[in-house]
Amino acid sequence: MARHLRAFLGADDATLARRLTAAGTVQAVLDAIRTRLSEPARDALVAELTAATGGLLEEDLDSILLSGLLGYHGLVDAARQTAAEQDMTNLVTLDHHLVRVTSEPVVEVLVDRQQAYELRLALTVTFTVQGLAATVRAGRLVHVRIGRCSADVSLSWAGQALVRHSDLVDAPLVIKLGSGVPVHEITDPADDPALARGTARVPGPRVAQPGS
Template sequence: MTGHLRDFLGADDATLTRLLTEGGPVKAALGAIPRRLSRPARDALGAELSAATGGLLEEDLGSILLNGLMGYHCVVAAARETAADADVTRLVTLDDHLVRVTYDPHLDVLVDQERVYELRLCLSVTFTVQGLAATVRAGRLAHVRVATCSADVRLSWEEHTLLEHSDLVDAPLVIRLGAGIPVARATVPEQARGTARVAQRRA
């Protein structure tokens, strides 16, 4: 699973700019500015907000799934157990689960050093995984295999959906992590600022 969110959502620069500009948050930001901006200034504002939003979508789907698994209690428990004994390896399995990761970034629009508008975005990614097996050794997540997986991704602004797409991802998925990634709730990778939950899927 190596695709970026941009590719999964079909969010090229032109599409993203159109969604943000045509009745979207760029219009709301312009309305919050006390004076009318010139056309070049309005274009620059739209370009900056599009670039900042696009940066949020550069994350890799596989990395997001791993970030979600990092908070799963069984993975954390296995990491603690194996950290205490380097000769122990634990296999954590998930039969039919949902892995949800949510990011809530905000962008400030400043005019003359004063904030006139705050753009709040929400990016939610939900994986439906079946037949997942994760290998944990020496306190690290070392290997992940998933039999089948689908992803549901939604980028929203306030209550408005900007982009949304659901689809199967390549299967089987095998993510080899070399020496492994340290598992600790307090050491989430910097790019993964958000919340993650793992729950059993209900029929």
């Protein structure tokens, strides 16, 4: 099963463009611009919105899951314990756990470098984790193994889902972190501006000049 967020959602350019149009998102942006756009400019608008929205989905499910697991107190406690005892390894186990990560990415629509619209989206990723075993050593998370993990991912606008998909991620799901990641450094992808904000640049309408 694909573990890249965009591939998991099946959100290729054609699908995103179709959903953005069907949901009324494109029309909302056109209404905000107010000036009638030519057909090529409208096509450019759809293409830019699609590219900017797709760019917000450039993340792996593994990274999102790790960011959500940070909130589990068992891992934080294990990191504290093993940080004080460098030779200690702590195995944290969970039979069943829900991990939910939410963010509100924004696409800024610029017309001739002026902001015309802010497209506010909602991205929700919910993992159902069964049979988790996480290894923490010297305050660092070094290995995660999950017997079964499913994900429900939804990208929404104005309360309606643009794209949504639920499926098994991997069975088992194994995440190897090499020398490990300091637990306190695992952050929510929404904290990264590159993942939380995109920009769609649309050329403004061309006005015919007298004698042109």
